[in-house]
Amino acid sequence: MAPVVVLVGAPGCGKTTVGRALADTLSVEFRDTDVDIEQMAGKPIPEIFIDEGEAHFRTLERAAVAAALAGGTGVLALGGGAVLAEETRAALVGHRVVHLSVELPDAVKRVGLGAGRPLLAINPRATLKHLLDQRRPLYAEVATDTVVTDGRTPAAVVAEVAALLPR
Numbered sequence: 001m002a003p004v005v006v007l008v009g010a011p012g013c014g015k016t017t018v019g020r021a022l023a024d025t026l027s028v029e030f031r032d033t034d035v036d037i038e039q040m041a042g043k044p045i046p047e048i049f050i051d052e053g054e055a056h057f058r059t060l061e062r063a064a065v066a067a068a069l070a071g072g073t074g075v076l077a078l079g080g081g082a083v084l085a086e087e088t089r090a091a092l093v094g095h096r097v098v099h100l101s102v103e104l105p106d107a108v109k110r111v112g113l114g115a116g117r118p119l120l121a122i123n124p125r126a127t128l129k130h131l132l133d134q135r136r137p138l139y140a141e142v143a144t145d146t147v148v149t150d151g152r153t154p155a156a157v158v159a160e161v162a163a164l165l166p167r
């Protein structure tokens, strides 16, 4: 069975937060490929970046996304960079994919100075701007729906995503 919904979007758009709450609302399981990658590697994401580098992380991520899509968990959150892989974009065709969109001001506020995102460890604002510019077309390419998250609470976003799903 396919996941009920796959969430994509930039770091800080709320994939993990909204995904977990949405899964609760729908009484289905929640899966986050970042957690799966950490389990595969046996270490946190920042350590994978430090020890093996981003390319290795992306290899693990492609495998984690493919396994999770085949696994059929209810709500599936991807990492923000998963859509960079052509293979992953192709694998998402036919799934219900919701892009949680966020623009720079809210993304910066939300990711703050948190240590969990190695790509944003240096100059988070400039890096996020670059990531958003590079990835916006890729999120649009894979998404079946887009839900705006700027200035909205996670609960409001959850309700809008839930309303898109078949009952």
Ligand SMILES: Nc1ncnc2c1ncn2[C@@H]1O[C@H](COP(=O)(O)OP(=O)(O)O)[C@@H](O)[C@H]1O
Pocket: 009, 010, 011, 012, 013, 014, 015, 016, 017, 018, 080, 110, 111, 149, 152, 153, 154, 157
């Ligand atoms: N709609 C929202 N409004 C305000 N803060 C949010 C919203 N969605 C998520 N957050 C907060 O932003 C941070 C990043 O959210 P997270 O779910 O980890 O994003 P992602 O998984 O997309 O990177 C968390 O601290 C979370 O509580």
Ligand SMILES: O=C(O)C1=C[C@@H](OP(=O)(O)O)[C@@H](O)[C@H](O)C1
Pocket: 009, 010, 011, 012, 015, 016, 034, 045, 078, 079, 080, 081, 082, 116, 117, 118, 119
């Ligand atoms: O944007 C990215 O390339 C990344 C986003 C992170 O996930 P979130 O989007 O959940 O923060 C995580 O997969 C890793 O740090 C790389």
Ligand SMILES: [Mg+2]
Pocket: 015, 016, 017, 032, 034, 077, 078, 079
């Ligand atoms: Mg996340």
